[in-house]
Amino acid sequence: MDRPTAPAPAPAPAIELVEQDGEVTLSIGGEQAMQAWERDLMWASADMLCEYGGKHGGEFYEVGLGLGLSALRIARNPATRRHTVLELFGEVEDLFRDRNPDLPDTLAIERGDFFQRIFELPSESVDGMFFDPALDMEVWADRELWERTMPEVVRVLRPGGVFIPFFSTRPELRWQYLPHFRTIRVERRPFTAYDTTAYTYGTSGDAYIQCFRKDED
Secondary structure, three states: OOOOOOOOOOOOOOEEEEEEOOEEEEEEOOEEEEEHHHHHHHHHHHHHHHOOOOOOOEEEEEEOOOOOHHHHHHHOOOOEEEEEEEEOOHHHHHHHHHHOOOOOOOEEEEEOOHHHHOOOOOOOOEEEEEEOOOOOHHHHOOHHHHHHHHHHHHHHEEEEEEEEEOOEOOOOOOOOOHHHOOEEEEEEEEEEOOOOOOOOOOOEEEEEEEEEEOOOO
16 A cells, blocks of 8 residues: 655644544545555554564554554554554544543553654564554655665564565555565455545555565574
8 A cells, every 4th residue: 555645844734533424534734644444454464463472472563653453453462562653743643542542551652753763773672563654655765765774674673573564455565675574474355445545556456465574593
């Protein structure tokens, strides 16, 4: 899935939760950042992440809170010992907390920019990272940025840990991540979006969950 949403400019973009005609949309800067129809795909991605928690409970990290569908699913999984979510926009966190006042003790939400924070995280500190931020298309196309960033992601993962980006509605491995992993797991699942959804390739069909695994040796 390719989300043409904007990073934080100055001033900050308008952020609102739009509930209309049975549809729920998180809007950032006037763009569709996330919608509630994604629930089953987000849950499937979260469940896959939690498979890699290890024998003593997993420590997971998520980039981008959105509607919190994956965050709550991961935090409530019996395999999870700790789940930390990094969110850039305070308004997104406020909306989430308003809708979910009773959060699990395993869940922590931090504020910050992923492209800075990743350099600060300890090496081999998480069993899995779920990646679903709202980024401008220029950021997705910045090859130099990804070449700097992804080695840091690998560094932060424990041996055997995984990096799972948000699902794609095109059957192709993302070039941003591909050079940094040898083992990749892909699951195909059906999806049906809203008729008004603008960020998928079609509003129904197959979606692909990609799981990139760090070597254990």
